[in-house]
Amino acid sequence: MSMPTPTEREQLAKAFKALSSPNRLAMYLDLLAQEETSVPHCCLGDLISRLEIGAPTVSHHIKELVNAGLIEVQRDGKFVRCRLNPVMRQRLAAFFANA
Known part of the structure; x- marks a missing residue:
């Protein structure tokens, strides 16, 4: 098992x-579940309705997930589409595979 670099640990x-x-x-x-069904992204409205969380709360959490490098967002007109950051997903998978 290789030790993550200081940057990777951060x-x-x-x-x-x-x-x-x-x-x-x-x-x-x-x-993650959406990605496994071959849907590459999800709209914020879908998250709000599926998880029964208010729009302002979802927006706040999306911002935190983006800042952590876990997801990426793309604006498409009035829609905001979210998807997992594939690099971070791989980094997490490698971490847990070696833990």
Whole structure:
């Protein structure tokens, strides 16, 4: 098992901190489930309705997940589409595979 670099450890710590919130963890898991059904992204409105969380709260959590490098957002007109950051997903998978 190779030890993550200091930068990688900092990125992982930010990701773990972001995922320590039950709402953010639920959002991340929802996006993960969407990705596994071959849907590459999810609209904010879909998250709001599926998770029964208010729009301002979802927006706050999305910002935290983006800042932690866990997800990426893309604006498409009036829609905001979210998807998992594939680099961070791989980094997390490698971390847990070697833990």
